[in-house]
Amino acid sequence: MSDLPQRAEAQTISALATETINPATANIDRLSPLEIVQAINTEDAKVAQAVEQVLPAVSQAISAIASRMRQGGRLLYIGAGTSGRLGILDASECPPTFGTSPEQIVGLIAGGPIATANAVEDAEDNPAAGRAELEQVHLTASDIVVGIAASGRTPYVLGAIEYARTQHALTIAVVCNPDSPLEKLVDITIAPIVGPEALTGSTRLKAGTAQKMVLNMLSTGTMILLGKTYGNLMVDVVATNYKLEQRASKIVQSATGLDAERALALLQRCHGETKTAIVVGKTNLTPDEARTQLAAHNAILRTTLEAIAE
Template identity: 75%
Template sequence: MSDVPQSEGIPAISALATETSNPATADIDRMSPLEIVQALNAEDARVAQAVELVLPAVAQAIEEIATRMRQGGRLIYIGAGTSGRLGILDASECPPTFGTAPDQIVGLIAGGPIATANAVEDAEDSPVAGRGELERLQLVMLDTVVGIAASGRTPYVLGAIEYAKSQGALTIGIACNQHSPLEQQVDIAIVPLVGPEAITGSTRLKSGTAQKMVLNMLSTGTMVLLGKTYGNMMVDVVATNYKLEQRANNIVQWTTGLDREQAAALLRSTQGETKTAIVVSRLHVSPEVARAQLAAHNHNLRITLEAMQS
C-alpha cells in the first residue's frame, strides 16, 4: 500500500499500532506448525476482548441505523482491500438472511467489483473516488455510511465520509487505531484496539476479524430492531435454495406446531413467505389478511401476533 504525504494531514503508516512489530510472534518463522497456529490463536483471543470494550458505540450505531432504515434509508459500507471485502460480504448476506432488497444494504470497495477478488491496492489512495461512489448512489440524509479502515487513515474512505457528512447522512467509522482521522471525522466511532498483528501490518488478521465481528453486530442488530427475526429465528428468510427452503420449513414447524408436510403445504400457499405462513397458522386467517396485518404493523411478526390476539 502506498503511503500518503504528511502534508495531506494523514499520519504516517509507521505510527499506527497495527503496524508495529508484535514481540509474541517475532520468531514465528522459527516455530513449528503447531506453535505457529498456537501463536495465531493466542492473538485472535484478544479480538473479542477488544470488541467487548466498544459495544456501547456499536449499540448506539444499531439504534440510529434502524431509525433511518425504518424511514427508507440505506446502510452503505465502504472500504478498501480487506475492509471493503468484509463490507461487501456482510451486505451480500442480508438479502437471503433477512429478506432485504438488494439496494437496502450496499457494499462498496476501492477499485470496484474486480477488487473483491483481485488486489487493487492503489485505488485506496483517492478520496475523490470515495466521494464519487456515494455521488453515484445519490446519497440522502436518511442513509448511513459506514467507513471501514483498520488504519483509520485510508483516503478513499475519508473522502466518502466527508461527502456523506456534507449530505447530512449518518456516518460511522470502524478502525483499529486510536485517534485516527476516521475516528475524528465520523458521528459514531467504533474502534476495537487489537494491537500489533501477528504478521506486522497484516490487518487482514486481528483487525479483519474485529471488523467482521462488528459488521455482524451492526447488520444483525439492526435487522432484529426492524423485526426481521422472531425470537432468534430468521422469519424473513428468502428460500432461494434447498437449504433455505428447509430452514423456512423448520421455522414454520417450530413456531406453529405443524409437521413437515403441513408446513411445506402452508409455505406453498403463501408463496414461501415465512411470516405470512406463521400468521395464517397461528391466527387462522387467509394469506391476504395475514399480509395486510403484517404491513399494518411494520412487518413485525411479534407485534402483529400480539395485536391480533389481544
C-alpha cells in the first residue's frame, strides 16, 4: 500500500513557505481600500522574479514535452482546487489558439468537472482518485503528466504522479514550496518560491499567479517548438467566431502583405486554414498543393516556405 498520505503529512502546513504569516500584510484589515490593493500589488510584484529563477527548469520541461508530443504523447495537467482549475484553463485555451485537439492537452481536477466552479475541498485528500483519473484516460509511456500543487503535498496529485511513474510517463511538478514530497517523485520540478501570501495560506494569490505564468510558458513554448507559430503569429488559430476570423485574417495579412479583403477571400478559399492560406498567398500554389507541402514538413510553416523557396 502507498504511504503517500503519511509522507505528505510529514511536512506540516505550518512549515510551508506559502502558509507562513506575511509580516508586510499583518495589519491589512486596518488599511484603506487603496492601501489594501497597494499591499497586494507589492506582493504580486515578487511573482515574476520568482518565476524568473526557474526558467531553466521551464525550458527543460518544454523541450521534453515537445519531444513526446511529436511522438503522439498527450500533455495532462492534474491538480486540486485553484491548481486544478488553472490546468483546465490552460488546456481549454489550446484548441482555439493552436489548433490542437481536445484530447492532446487535458486538464484534470480533484472532484471532477463540478469542481471547476464549486469547491470540493475533501476530494484532494484521496491519492487513489488521482491514480483513477489517469487510469480512466488510459495513460501511456508517451504522455506527460504535470502535477500542479502549490503546497507540493496534495495527496490527489501525489497519487496521480506515483501512478504516472509506474507507466513511465514523463512527470513534472509545478509547486511553490521547496523540498516538497511531490518534487521527490517527478522527473522535472518547477518551483517558483513566492513566499507567504498577502492573506495567510490563500494560494490562489501569488502561488496561483506563479502557476498560471508557468503553465502559460509550458503550453506556449511547447506549441512554438511544434511549429504552431510563424514568428509570433498564431498560424494554427481556429476561426470559430467573428473575432477569431478577424484575427486569422490579420495574421494572413501580416504574413503575406495582402490587404484585408484579399486575405479574407484567401482564407475562405482555404476553408479557414490559416497556414494553408499563408502558403498559397506567398507561393501561388493551390490550396491542395499547399496542404501537401505542409504535410511533408510536419506542418511547420517556416520550414515549408523555406523548402518551397529552394
